[in-house]
Amino acid sequence: MNQVLSPQLAIAVGVLRCQDEICLSLRQKHQSHANHWEFPGGKVEAGESIQAALEREFIEELGVQTRNWQPLIEIPWVYPDVTVRLHVYQTEEFDGTPHGKEGQLVRWFNKNALRELTFPEANRGILSALELGDCYAISGKFVDATDFSHKVRSLLSQGIKLIQLRAKDLQAIDVVKLAQDNLGAVHQAGAKLMLNGTPEMLAQSMADGIQLASSQLFEYNRRPIGTDKLLGASVHNSAEIAQALKIGADFILLSPVLPTATHPDMDALGWEAFAEMVRETPVPVYALGGMQKALLDQAKKHGAQGIAAISEFWSPQ
Numbered sequence: 001m002n003q004v005l006s007p008q009l010a011i012a013v014g015v016l017r018c019q020d021e022i023c024l025s026l027r028q029k030h031q032s033h034a035n036h037w038e039f040p041g042g043k044v045e046a047g048e049s050i051q052a053a054l055e056r057e058f059i060e061e062l063g064v065q066t067r068n069w070q071p072l073i074e075i076p077w078v079y080p081d082v083t084v085r086l087h088v089y090q091t092e093e094f095d096g097t098p099h100g101k102e103g104q105l106v107r108w109f110n111k112n113a114l115r116e117l118t119f120p121e122a123n124r125g126i127l128s129a130l131e132l133g134d135c136y137a138i139s140g141k142f143v144d145a146t147d148f149s150h151k152v153r154s155l156l157s158q159g160i161k162l163i164q165l166r167a168k169d170l171q172a173i174d175v176v177k178l179a180q181d182n183l184g185a186v187h188q189a190g191a192k193l194m195l196n197g198t199p200e201m202l203a204q205s206m207a208d209g210i211q212l213a214s215s216q217l218f219e220y221n222r223r224p225i226g227t228d229k230l231l232g233a234s235v236h237n238s239a240e241i242a243q244a245l246k247i248g249a250d251f252i253l254l255s256p257v258l259p260t261a262t263h264p265d266m267d268a269l270g271w272e273a274f275a276e277m278v279r280e281t282p283v284p285v286y287a288l289g290g291m292q293k294a295l296l297d298q299a300k301k302h303g304a305q306g307i308a309a310i311s312e313f314w315s316p317q
């Protein structure tokens with residue numbers, strides 16, 4: 001894991017969007033991470049807000065006037081030569097045509113092509129934050145395969161873009177079959193299906209990724225699946241977050257944030273402890289435990305990518 005040392009350099013990083021396209025620039029020969037693509041930005045000056053730093057950098061580096069920057073994710077990262085905190089914001093509001101005012105190559109890329117590019121290492125969390133929505137639905141009880149499919153379609157019609165198939169009572173072969181039967185509908189809605197299971201089940205099902213339970217995390221000492229699939233990690237504390245990062249988790253599910261009826265034995269973290277752990281985590285974190293849609297803004301204010309829940313999204317029996 002990258003351990004965060006102080007002092008951190010505050011870097012404002014801007015994701016400038018135009019529909020499905022994202023504006024990137026290529027770092028130059030004299031810079032660190034030469035020939036890596038980056039989201040334009042730079043060091044925040046003393047007394048400057050992140051938004052003001054972004055407006056200034058985009059004028060200086062790309063010749064565009066930008067507005068209405070909104071927070072996406074914060075990334076703490078230790079490089080061999082510098083410790084940074086990337087304050088990543090996004091906007092679609094700008095005037096002018098971005099061009100490399102400092103001689104750098106500037107290009108628009110489709111958001112689905114970003115994973116094929118070479119970025120500085122810290123940017124992995126930015127790509128995940130851009131790819132993942134803000135509501136993560138976990139499957140609850142269902143009667144049979146038909147009922148499961150109906151309930152998945154109900155999630156999709158609510159606009160949910162990330163679903164976890166969690167069916168602890170079923171055999172692996174039946175979970176794989178459920179995933180296979182529902183993948184078409186999930187993908188047609190532009191959503192992704194995660195399996196609560198093993199890398200073997202993922203390979204058989206062709207789902208979009210696996211969600212590892214906290215007890216599974218320590219079975220691995222490196223990423224157990226390819227980077228073309230998503231690796232989610234369910235955690236309850238800093239030690240588990242460190243292990244999740246060590247094995248290359250793309251995102252984290254941290255619980256229980258609030259008290260829940262399903263885990264009455266576990267102490268809730270509360271929002272402050274949640275926010276503190278998120279601050280040290282360079283990938284998106286979903287809040288789980290007692291979550292409702294009405295708490296989404298509060299979760300984001302505490303640094304979350306969004307909320308994860310079973311009962312808030314899954315239709316009752």
Ligand SMILES: Nc1nc2c([nH]c(=O)n2[C@@H]2O[C@H](COP(=O)(O)OP(=O)(O)OP(=O)(O)O)[C@@H](O)[C@H]2O)c(=O)[nH]1
Pocket residue numbers: 011012013030031032033037038039040041042043082084086120121122123
């Ligand atoms: N602007 C930007 N910086 C990034 C990104 N990802 C990332 O790790 N960084 C790091 O954040 C720092 C940006 O600082 P900067 O833009 O003010 O400095 P620089 O690279 O022009 O000069 P330097 O070569 O002295 O670091 C660098 O260490 C850079 O590697 C990104 O996507 N955009």
